Amino acid sequence: MSNGPDAHLGTWLAVGVLIGLALALLLGVLVAGVRRARRARQHAAPRTRAQPPAAAPPAAGTTSAAERFPDDDLPGFADRPPGWTAGPPTVAATPPARVASAPVEAPDAPTDPGPDPAPGPGSHRAGPGDGAPDLGRAGTAAVAAAVLLLVAAIGVALAGGGAVAAARPAEVTATPAPSAAPQPTVSSPAAQPAPAPASGTGAAALAFESVPLGEDGLAASVAFQGVVLEQRAVGLTVTYPSVSVTTDGSRSLAHVRLPTYNCLTAEPPADPLAAGCARSLTEYADLASPDLRVERDGDRIEVAGLFPTYTRPNGSAPAYTGRAYELTAAIAADGPAQDGRTPAAGVVRIGLDSAPTTADRGVNLLQLPG
Template identity: 50%
Template sequence: MSAPDRRPTDRRDARRPWLAGGLVLLLVLAVTAGALALRPRETSAAAALSVTPRTADGAAAAVLVADRYAALATAPETVRAAATDLAVAATDLADGLAVERVGDAATITVRGTLPDRADAVRAADAVVDVLVAEGATEELVDVARVSTATPVDGGDGTGRWLLVGLLTGLALGLATAAVTAATRRGPAPGPAPAPGSTPGSGPPVDVIDDLPGFLDHPPGSPAPAATPAPAPAPAPARTGSTTAPTIGAGGRAARAGTAAAVVLLLGAAVLAGTGRTPAPANAARSVPLAFPDSGPDTAAGSPPDLAAAGARAFDSVLPGEDGLTARATFTGLLLEERAVGLTVTTPALSVSTDGDRALAHLRLPVWNCLTAEPPADPAAAGCARGRTEYADLSDPDLQVRRDGDRVELTGSFPTYTRPNGGPPAYTGRAYRLTATLAADGGMLQLGLDSAPADLTEVQFRG
């Protein structure tokens, strides 16, 4: 009888690891596709405008005006005006809006991030259009668009994440196939049976030919004298396994599959970590804008690289032997122009330094005035009081210089408010100002407007 043909069964056993790996690959791809389909999609678009001087006087003011327009982009009026012709709410536009200014250049980049690609492009263009229209009345500088909005994120990364899922699925599939191939094999075969033995029997038995003895001693003849049988040879002592351990084909396949899976997983990790292009080294800090009118508890959070709002409000620098302390209040100056009336502030400024370190505190009481010019005393002019803004600035962002009996300081002050029932919160605005203080008076310049000191107190040490 011939042995049964096991080739079809062997082929099925050989295909089984690859079928298991293929199922794992399909499962990983299905999970990746489902996650991509369910994730929220966002697209960013950026448009730019520039502030260029029209006259020699405007050359010195171009950067200050650019700062003012960067702050103007955060104003609720600008956001509402830009959202008028858009299919998005003003609050959604404000949440996805950011402003950048590179170095000391008078170029402003407005970035809008929204779920819909077309809405993001239109939103960035709309904000720039509002700023350009606002700058049409400028006399010293020209505010003009530099570029129309274009997507800046390079797509939503769907193709990249599908490739990451494919590499991960291949890695897990190879690992599954290798483990299945290794575990389906039985134990290694033992030594071959000795000749003359049958499976399951004991040691082989010697076969004795009795024909010669029959001829010499036929039946009925006396039995021959018995001779002692030779002693059997002693069995060789066992000193260990008779075969050396070897690595089977299953073990080699498992090792090769594991190595390939590790390589594919490393490739997927590298690909997943290169999803975003890093910002240029000289790019200005991007500050997300908040929508102040949405309520006192939803004010903007702390901008990057800044201490918590109000954390240094009660700090000061001991002047020592070579330092100084100075404080001053100023008459009303223009903070922002409105469609109807002006927003005016009466700043209060204090500074302390020991010659090496410096710290300044700024207080900006806000008044809404229905006047053509900022009044020196907004309260006496009948202006309505608004929410006070505060700022604390230290070196190296704060520049303090002593010139005889006068002190000059310059810096860009990020402001915060103190809402009732909540902690201090940054407004997202930063005002660049220059102040000169002396015992006989002083002057403060904020943007293009300036105001004299109403009261000053300067104390020098050394």
């Protein structure tokens, strides 16, 4: 049986045909039983019981027991003893001359059986039309066939429903799986469809890589205040990005961390947890040249690029989110150098919103080769 809509329709058609045949058989059996009972009532005749024949007249020259015994208290006992039935009377032995002169004629055989005796208490005799119609062997076989047809209809219905129900998961599993880097619709001005990762790199493949600085290199690590990722009907989705970048003057590599929060505020708060914001997922992004653009002017650099993000679920491998953010960060030295490092400050822009670096000077650092 196929798994499409045509199979479902065919199943119910088969069920309907089986039920129709069963009902036709039952109707035919009922009609045949009614007709049979009617014919039996029309042709039935009342039964009668045979009447005992009249006593035969005594033969000529003979006398009855009542005449011979006038004082007997049971006259006729000898002629009709207990258990007597109708039949020719017993002829007493007589001389041949008298018998010949007065022949005895046998009585005619009874023709009227007489009415049946009334049935006793609790007795019942079934007859045509008394109770349910007599179905006969053919009717019983037809009823059995109708029952089998109904059972078959129920079995076909159950089998067809199970086949259709089993077909639905198969259709779902036949749907092609999404690619490693899905491309969802953009839900906020800051996010864009993620491009294919450079060189076919997987999520977090560059998370622990860096570019050696050499003689002309530079490294920066800064954290920024809150930036609006998405304006919602009630509240905001905000992030507090941190950016680290290494470059040797020709090659560059940047890492971005985007912890996100859902806040019921008009602006990103300075401390999202103190403001009652709900923590959401943290997204990560790694971008290398040539997709990453780095421009340097002395101790100032500007980083820009479209960063595809991924998450790091507990217990499973990192996976791309399908979102990418156009991020631009300008970082410059903000104090005297010490041991080749100097405090840094700057501004980050994601989408349409921007934010400056945090006030923690121990986090925001710019490293120049010595």
